[in-house]
Amino acid sequence: MKAIGFKTSLPIENEDSFIEFEIIKPKPKGKEILVKINAISVNPVDFKIRQNSAKDIVLAEPKIIGWDAVGIVEAIGDDVSLFKVGDEVFYAGDVTKQGSNATYQLVDERIVGFAPKNISNTEAAAMPLTSLTAWEILFDRIRISKEKDKGKSILIIGGAGGVGSIAIQLAKKIAGLTVLATASRNETTDWCKQIGADHIVNHKDLINDVRKAGFEHLDYIVDFVDTNDYWDIMVELIKPQGHIASITGSSEPIVLNKLKSKSVSFSWEFMFTRSMFQTDDMIEQHHILNKISALLDSKQIVPTVNHIFKSFTVENLKEAHKLLESGKTIGKIVIEY
Numbered sequence: 088m089k090a091i092g093f094k095t096s097l098p099i100e101n102e103d104s105f106i107e108f109e110i111i112k113p114k115p116k117g118k119e120i121l122v123k124i125n126a127i128s129v130n131p132v133d134f135k136i137r138q139n140s141a142k143d144i145v146l147a148e149p150k151i152i153g154w155d156a157v158g159i160v161e162a163i164g165d166d167v168s169l170f171k172v173g174d175e176v177f178y179a180g181d182v183t184k185q186g187s188n189a190t191y192q193l194v195d196e197r198i199v200g201f202a203p204k205n206i207s208n209t210e211a212a213a214m215p216l217t218s219l220t221a222w223e224i225l226f227d228r229i230r231i232s233k234e235k236d237k238g239k240s241i242l243i244i245g246g247a248g249g250v251g252s253i254a255i256q257l258a259k260k261i262a263g264l265t266v267l268a269t270a271s272r273n274e275t276t277d278w279c280k281q282i283g284a285d286h287i288v289n290h291k292d293l294i295n296d297v298r299k300a301g302f303e304h305l306d307y308i309v310d311f312v313d314t315n316d317y318w319d320i321m322v323e324l325i326k327p328q329g330h331i332a333s334i335t336g337s338s339e340p341i342v343l344n345k346l347k348s349k350s351v352s353f354s355w356e357f358m359f360t361r362s363m364f365q366t367d368d369m370i371e372q373h374h375i376l377n378k379i380s381a382l383l384d385s386k387q388i389v390p391t392v393n394h395i396f397k398s399f400t401v402e403n404l405k406e407a408h409k410l411l412e413s414g415k416t417i418g419k420i421v422i423e424y
Contacts, residue, residue, distance in 0.1 A: 088112040090189035091404055092149035096141045099408045104137070105401045108149055112191050115164040119193045122176060126212035127187045127399070128155040128392070128421045129407045130249060136182075137408065153186035154179045157202050157211040167196050169373060175202040177376065179216035181362035188404065190424070197369045198362050200376020203383040210390035211383075213419035214253070217391065218379040219372055220334060220358045221254035224309055225262060227371075228354035229330045231307065237263035240302055242324065244293075245311030246284055247275035247417045250334065252391040254309060259283035260387055264307070267300060269293065278417050282389065293320050305329065315339055325351050332356055393418030 090110055097104040115121045133152050140150060157177040160170050170176060178199040180187055202211050225231050231239075241258050245251045246268025258264045260283060268284040270276040276287045288296035290312070297305070304326040310317055310333040321331050322345045331346070332354040346353060361369045382388045394410065396403035399422055407420045 088190045089399075090149070090151050091399070091401055092151040092188065093137060093141065094146045094149050095144060096138055099134070099137075099405055099412060104408075105404050106149060107401050110189075113193050115162050115167070115193055117164045117166045118196050119164040120160050120167055120170055120176070120196050120199065121162040122156065122158040122178075122192050122194060122199075123161045124156045124158040124187060124190060124192060124424060125208045126157050126421055126423045127153055128213045128216075128419050129404075129411055130154060130216050130419075131411060132182070132216075133186075134408045134411050151185040151188050153188035154182065155212055155214075155216045156180070156187035156192060157208045158192075161191065163196075169196045170199065175204075176200065177202040177211050177215050177380070179219055179358060179372075182359040183363055188399075190399075195362065195369075196373070198372040198376075200373055200380055203380045205384040205386075206390055209395055209421050209423055210392050212421050213249075213390055213392035214379060214383065215376060216358060217249040217253045217419065219375055220250045220356060221257050222375050222379070223358060224332050224334065224354070224356040225254065225257055228332045228356050229307055229309075229352075231258075231262050231264070233261070233263045236306070238265060239306040240265045240267065241307040241309065242288070242297065242305045243268045243284075243309055243311070244290065244317055244321075246270050246279040246287070248311055249391065249416075249419045250311045252278070252282060252418050253388070254311070255279060255282050255284050256388040259285070261382070267297060267302065267305070269312075275417055278393075282391075290317075293317070294323055297324055307331075309333070310335055314341055318342070319345070322346060322349075322351075325349065327351070330354070334358075391418040392421045394420045396420070396422045398422075399424045 267286040268279040269290040286300040327349040
């Protein structure tokens with residue numbers, strides 16, 4: 088089967104930053120399903136792993152990355168019970184396994200959902216990783232529920248990005264929150280408004296902009312940009328007994344003591360935790376993806392694809408990574424097969 092990967096970490100402009108090669112199509116075992124891929128999308132985790140996982144070394148075999156796909160189940164392992172051959176599925180996969188930048192992929196059925204029926208493969212491919220991340224940060228980490236939290240305020244830092252684009256929709260339409268989202272350009276401001284943000288605030292003067300919007304403090308803050316850069320701002324803006332959560336990691340230690348006087352909770356969210364550690368509730372990702380699929384089919388939320396490449400090639404994968412690395416993308420980038 089065809090795959091695209093790399094043997095060493097190189098700048099995306101380098102001729103060998105991605106290479107095409109052939110490998111044997113794998114066979115599923117246990118709870119694995121083999122998926123014939125129809126479309127993929129790219130995420131910041133892709134270029135971060137490309138840039139850092141093979142620094143100053145040359146791998147014996149090329150590494151295949153990519154963590155978003157939609158396709159058809161072609162074969163199943165002996166212990167598979169959730170899917171059958173011919174099912175249309177979508178998923179984000181497992182960061183410890185070979186990725187989706189190939190024509191076929193093995194994936195554990197417990198982290199796979201049934202693909203939406205009322206949207207295209209292109210639209211569906213944009214959704215798994217960001218939807219899982221947004222769902223988990225809102226409903227598993229912060230534990231927001233519409234019954235107890237409707238009308239409360241949430242600040243989404245990075246509103247126009249892939250995760251922000253789905254988090255705005257889930258926070259507004261499913262949780263019933265009042266949503267503030269950061270954006271600074273006309274096109275990102277328009278995008279955030281279009282998908283449901285109540286207030287747009289400029290990340291360059293965040294505290295003042297939030298106050299101008301009428302909020303002294305906020306019940307919840309989620310960070311999809313940079314924990315270090317926004318830490319003191321988040322500490323200032325969060326309400327006493329509020330909750331901050333982040334997906335971005337931290338290049339330097341964050342000072343949790345600054346939350347003590349307000350009794351504020353803090354959570355990390357990493358979408359691959361369940362698959363990486365084979366947690367007891369790993370199958371939750373199957374259930375979450377099925378919920379996202381139903382929400383997409385009923386048009387309660389809308390797909391976030393904003394840029395499409397029409398063929399699975401080295402050139403298109405390089406262009407997709409260049410766009411992501413620019414930090415200027417809105418929504419998601421998809422590659423059709």
